[in-house]
Amino acid sequence: MNCKVGINGFGTIGKRIADAVSLQNDMEIVGVSKTSPNYESKLALDRGYPLYCAIPDRISEFRDKGMDVEGDLNDLIDESDIIVDCTPGGVGAKNSELYKKAGVKAIYQGGEDHQVADFSFNSLVNYEEAYGRDQTRVVSCNTTALCRTLYPIKKQYGINKVRATMIRRGGDPKQDNRGPINAIKPKMKVPSHHGPDVMTVIPDIEIDTTAVKVPTTIMHFHSINIELKNKNTKPEDIIKTLEETPRVTLVTEEHGIESTAQIIELARDANRPRNDVWEIPVWKESIVIKNNELYYFQAVHQESDVVPENIDAIRAMTKLEKNPTKSIQKTDKNLQLNPMI
Amino acid sequence: MNCKVGINGFGTIGKRIADAVSLQNDMEIVGVSKTSPNYESKLALDRGYPLYCAIPDRISEFRDKGMDVEGDLNDLIDESDIIVDCTPGGVGAKNSELYKKAGVKAIYQGGEDHQVADFSFNSLVNYEEAYGRDQTRVVSCNTTALCRTLYPIKKQYGINKVRATMIRRGGDPKQDNRGPINAIKPKMKVPSHHGPDVMTVIPDIEIDTTAVKVPTTIMHFHSINIELKNKNTKPEDIIKTLEETPRVTLVTEEHGIESTAQIIELARDANRPRNDVWEIPVWKESIVIKNNELYYFQAVHQESDVVPENIDAIRAMTKLEKNPTKSIQKTDKNLQLNPMI
Missing domain, CATH: 3.40.50.720 (NAD(P)-binding Rossmann-like Domain)
Structure with missing residues (x-):
């Protein structure tokens, strides 16, 4: 039944x-x-x-x-x-x-x-x-997105510390009473609540986040920096790990995916209901390791992930x-x- | 003459x-x-x-x-x-x-x-x-802004490393051919060129930056994280240092300055030519020190600083x-x- x-x-x-x-x-x-x-x-x-x-x-x-x-x-x-x-x-x-x-x-x-x-x-x-x-x-959508990529990376390579900036959409497409319409609006709680919220799911992670709201309706965006424990990690390793992770998808500038706008266009072209993007798109080109610090960019479909x-x-x-x-x-x-x- | x-x-x-x-x-x-x-x-x-x-x-x-x-x-x-x-x-x-x-x-x-x-x-x-x-x-405007606040902090408290996210305006008010109009567009060079550009002015600083463009015309915005050398630094010290720094101005949510929009309104009210903001506004509330890491938010008037x-x-x-x-x-x-x- x-x-x-x-x-x-x-x-x-x-x-x-x-x-x-x-x-x-x-x-x-x-x-x-x-x-x-x-x-x-x-x-x-x-x-x-x-x-x-x-x-x-x-x-x-x-x-x-x-x-x-x-x-x-x-x-x-x-x-x-x-x-x-x-x-x-x-x-x-x-x-x-x-x-x-x-x-x-x-x-x-x-x-x-x-x-x-x-x-x-x-x-x-x-x-x-x-x-x-x-x-x-x-x-929440942002915390879900952070957990989806941080957890497999932590499991395989170890994480000393995560620092991430959340660039949040001002409102959802249906919300005609939200803003900003032409401004960047910081969340004045520094660090923001997103880090502690990740720790409600992954308790043994050190993470600090800051957040701003910007005039867009279609997706959030995260700029992520991770100090890795495993000092031999290569960008190819991270790519492989994320490729193998469910509900994470790699996108590339090579295909013309240069912003959140093209990600939503992919969902529309794929006939996704309400152009939903349930998975977390990560830009392949943004996966860079410099002095043992991993960088990457990910987008978050706030309505559906x-x-x-x-x-x-x-x-x-x-x-x-x-x-x-x-x-x-x-x-x-x-x-x-x-x-x- | x-x-x-x-x-x-x-x-x-x-x-x-x-x-x-x-x-x-x-x-x-x-x-x-x-x-x-x-x-x-x-x-x-x-x-x-x-x-x-x-x-x-x-x-x-x-x-x-x-x-x-x-x-x-x-x-x-x-x-x-x-x-x-x-x-x-x-x-x-x-x-x-x-x-x-x-x-x-x-x-x-x-x-x-x-x-x-x-x-x-x-x-x-x-x-x-x-x-x-x-x-x-x-x-550039962004590098000038970074130098204005990083230099006095480095001089007085020492900096181990700076990590900063540049949230850039899509275009200037006069540019009707720019974008994005409803998207967040990452700069796929990670780390971005802003860090190395700061080092052309302040050579002995370790700094990594990432950058995205968002749909706003009036100001850039920086979310800055600094590992300080001096472990006894208090937020009040940073506030005092920045208050004493020329061309840096502290703003506060207490006055209703909650986004870049209100900063531009201040410039308009002050009868500044073309609403120019030559100085770098830093949000007082965002100046937070956690585990010896300093956080702050600053805005950058790209046309005039x-x-x-x-x-x-x-x-x-x-x-x-x-x-x-x-x-x-x-x-x-x-x-x-x-x-x-």
């Missing part, structure tokens, strides 16, 4: 996870919740996802707009083996009591603190620890699959996560 | 240097050159700068548009004690033979290689070495002033480089 998944919050992340769950053959969507009857609520109904109202006294608003609502959030919880909480940052923590009281398993997103679940997840790093867990937090991680987390927590590699392969195959170039 | 300055190239940098020269009382503009009769040529005439045609056989084009032209580039050179070459990157190197043959002193901009003059200039670092020189290169350096270079090369501090103070007083906040 398929695992029954409820999605609380059908926005940027929630709608993607719902679609990804629907593509797997060992889980199914039993419902999604929205707080208001907007275009995304309509999409849920169009896709055949049972719609629930996250706020009980707003059910009539949905019905007034001719949208069928199955019930409220408590009803959705009753239907579900596991809830994927995709509500805005901070709301998940408030919901956690509800989930615990109802005895339903719950996945939170990276907008919540580590403490929401006392366990932060990345498929490559700690899938086995998530096996059978009741509460798990899938880390955490989607496969959420699928794996469902599979581990509900004991559908014990083996991380098998889950990763299954998720990616069902998503049709094929090389874009 | 005033020093006679000719400006070859009256574009982004040239027009600013011409105006800045005009504000000094020990030098004067004897002419500026343009290759075509555009709005900047008209501006030169409006300001009373004798106009020369950089390409002899185009003189008629200027006259056809009713613009008085005094002669060609050779005539401008004849009138000048020193030429400030503000032509596009690479053109200065071609012009250098002309200047040498004519026996006129010449200043080049940062778009040229160090070899164009075999001497790269920053007022704070090596004014005295420029004294009486015939050829000098004023380094090198202007005072060019004035000082003129003064040193033509022996108008031997003392660097006196030249810096004179330049800044005449520019009315007063605190913006």
